[in-house]
Amino acid sequence: MNNYFKLAWRNIWRNRRRTLITIASIFFAMFFAVFMRSYQLGSYTNMINSVVVAYSGHLQIQDNKYFKNQTINNSLLFTDDLRSKIESIEEIASYDPRIQSGLLASSGLQSKIGIVLGVEPQKADKLTNLSSRIITIHISDEALEKIKKLDIPEKTFLKIKELKGDYYKDEIDLGYELKLSKDVSEKYLPQILEATKFEGEFFKKDDSDVMVAYRLAQYLNLNIGDSIILLGQGYHGASAVGKYKIKAFLKFPGLDFNNSMVYMTLKNSQELFSAYQIADNNIDTTFMVNYIALNTNEKINISGSSEKKIRTVKKEIENIIKDENISVLFWKKTNKELVQQIDSDNISGQMMLAILYIIIGFGIFGTVLMMVAERKREFGVMIAIGMKKYKLAIVVIFEMIFMGLIGVITGAIATAPWIILGYYFPARLKGDMAKAMEQFNIEPIMPMEWFDVYIINQAVIIFVMVAFTMIYPIIKILFMKVIKALKS
């Protein structure tokens, strides 16, 4: 075996140019495939993180009827027993029982369709990082007045003025729009932040106040401390009417959410919608939820093995809950549109890769043809003096494997800095593309996918491709006529 290794290794370095062309082709294939794949999968992971992890949850526990008909009437009884069962499952990282229902939000003469989301504040914060959505910056008229009085460059002031009326979660969020140079930002940002400070507070456990998406608040002309009136239908036709003080404005990546969301505590929403059942003794009350969103400890992505693991957790929950009326839904079921979008995009991306592979595969095949033509006589000599054909084929296979390994490994290494860079500092989209993504509540960024099995998949595909190009020399050797080869 050693001897074949040695022969193969020396053979590949014998025609350096040809070898380098072959290795470069493999390198190129690997680099581009991994790069493209990382971008593609990264954008899916971003979508999933924006939509699934930060909102719908990896899994949802629902009443069987709720999925088809999402009304308050198909709520689930959230018993203490159910809660303790959920809490007993170690693989569940966070859960968030919710009431979710549309209704009319109004103030004064204005009204608009809104969505109430009743959540347990701490639970929701843990699952969806809700508190990070609170607006702390508002470029109000007063704020602009204050900034004008500051000793601030005219250019910077005009830049800020362009953002008049806008709301921002934090200085990072503002930074995406404002794009101040490092000097200016170091010098003036603290003052600007001071001037534009907007009060908002995350609600507490039994808070009676609500948090409202900022565009809805803007539409209804509401401010912090004002009241919003909600009007809808509760459980089994009960009327749902309530007046709530606003505690904070929220900002989401998507327009849909920003135009409609009203967050209140679960308790509050259960009372608003009469979502509870009183026991026969007239004392014990069991509250209802529409569904319980939950995230597992698994990091989800499209490419990795997360699906299998999350489905295992799903099975476990089903086994523990053991209730025929309750179903546990995988995120792909609760986010059908997202999954369809990803799937169709994924197919087109893979087709592009297939084309890349075919082109590069032919390139490699070309160098293999050259190699065989050039060494035909040598192959003939080796067989003539007693080397069995299969052994010679093994040497050639080793040569291809060596070149394949060098190309694949260097290609993978070359993508690493890009993956790291693109993962930690994703490109932020602007314009139409960004708007389109925001429509789907997706953060408009293009991160790379972190290192995962997809890289190995590409390496395997490339090896299969290299294996295909090996067929030719192998057949050539196995069916070689020694005499003819010697004469060439």
Place this chain on the structure above:
Amino acid sequence: MDIITVKNLHKIYKEAEIEVHAVRGIDLSFKQGEFSAIVGPSGSGKTTFLNLLGGLDTASEGEILIDGTDMEALRGSKLIDFRMKNIGFVFQAYNLIPVLTAKENVEFIMHLQGTSKAERTKRSTELLTAVGLGERLNSRPGKLSGGQQQRVAVARALASKPKFILADEPTANLDSESTANLLNIMERLNKEENITFIFSTHDARVVKKARRIITLEDGKILKDEVK
């Protein structure tokens, strides 16, 4: 004792409906320790005959027995194995493996035969020293002259301890000094080690050294003289 017996050997090449009768009924035998030249004009069938003897090509008719084994009966990897164990080849164009050193080229067949490392090193060094290349063990073919390469080829052919060595015009690419040198070495190996050489040539100086001269013409034996 005869190590090679050839009976009524024919070879007909068929190419695009044209038949070339390259060997037309040769009956011959070779004994252990011969130093024989096959001579004849270009196209007389020397190469064809040697290729048949070496099992590199198959006869159209007739039989070749090597130490009692019918070559016709051997196919595929059995035939390759048989060649490795019994026949040494020296080619006109040297045909060393370019990526291996002189020593590694000589050891190559021993590797295939599964000879131990100690034995390989001993024998390859001995053989290369015998052909006057004791100093060039670690040179690759590209760094050696034609004559030196052909001497490595002779050493390589001997490495597997074959029953005989076939050499098709081994000196055709060599200058006269290298030719003389190579022949001396072959002659010495023949005399001292009793190694059988069968070579083709149309170089008169080479013919002179042979102890048996078989002359071919149109694929037939014209003369078969022993000096």
